Amino acid sequence: MAYRGLGFSSDLANVPAVLAEVHRAATALWEGARRVPVVHYAGLAAVGMSPAAAADSGxxxxxxxxxxxxxxxxxxxxxxxxTETVEIAGRPPLTRHFQAERMSCEIRQTAEGGRLDIAVRGKSGNLSRFSTGGAGSAITVTTR
Known part of the structure; x- marks a missing residue:
C-alpha cells in the first residue's frame, strides 16, 4: 500500500530508501532554485535588491x-x-530585479512540455507579457 499522493511504500523496511529519495528530491529542488550562475563585469545587476527599491529605478x-x-x-x-551580462538557468518561478539604463534579454525554453510565461516591468512601470511553449522557443525583449 502506498501513501496517498506520495507513491512511497508503507512498509517500514523501506523507510531508509524513502528518506534517501525525499532527500535527493529536496536537494535537487534546492540546487535548481539556487543554480543561478551570474557573470559580473561591472556590478550593475541588482539581484539582491528589495522589490520596492528595484521597482523605483530598475x-x-x-x-x-x-x-x-x-x-x-x-x-x-x-x-x-x-555593460554586464547576467546568465540564469532554472525552472519557474523566477523573479529578478536589475538596475541599468537599458536591458536586453533572451529567454529560451530548454525542455519539452510546459508553458513559460514572461513578464518584464520597465523603469517607468510599463508591463510587457509574453508566453512560449516547447523546447527551443525563445523570446527576446529590449527595454529602456
Missing part, C-alpha cells in the same frame, strides 16, 4: 509556468560606463 524580470518549462536567460544590462 527593471523586473518575472518567469512563471510549470516545472516542465525549464529555461535559460541571458540579459545584457547597459549602464552609463559599463
Amino acid at each position: 527593471f523586473v524580470l518575472q518567469l512563471d509556468g510549470n516545472a516542465a518549462a525549464a529555461f535559460t536567460v541571458r540579459c545584457t544590462l547597459e549602464g552609463p560606463a559599463h
Whole structure:
C-alpha cells in the first residue's frame, strides 16, 4: 500500500530508501532554485535588491509556468560606463530585479512540455507579457 499522493511504500523496511529519495528530491529542488550562475563585469545587476527599491529605478524580470518549462536567460544590462551580462538557468518561478539604463534579454525554453510565461516591468512601470511553449522557443525583449 502506498501513501496517498506520495507513491512511497508503507512498509517500514523501506523507510531508509524513502528518506534517501525525499532527500535527493529536496536537494535537487534546492540546487535548481539556487543554480543561478551570474557573470559580473561591472556590478550593475541588482539581484539582491528589495522589490520596492528595484521597482523605483530598475527593471523586473518575472518567469512563471510549470516545472516542465525549464529555461535559460541571458540579459545584457547597459549602464552609463559599463555593460554586464547576467546568465540564469532554472525552472519557474523566477523573479529578478536589475538596475541599468537599458536591458536586453533572451529567454529560451530548454525542455519539452510546459508553458513559460514572461513578464518584464520597465523603469517607468510599463508591463510587457509574453508566453512560449516547447523546447527551443525563445523570446527576446529590449527595454529602456
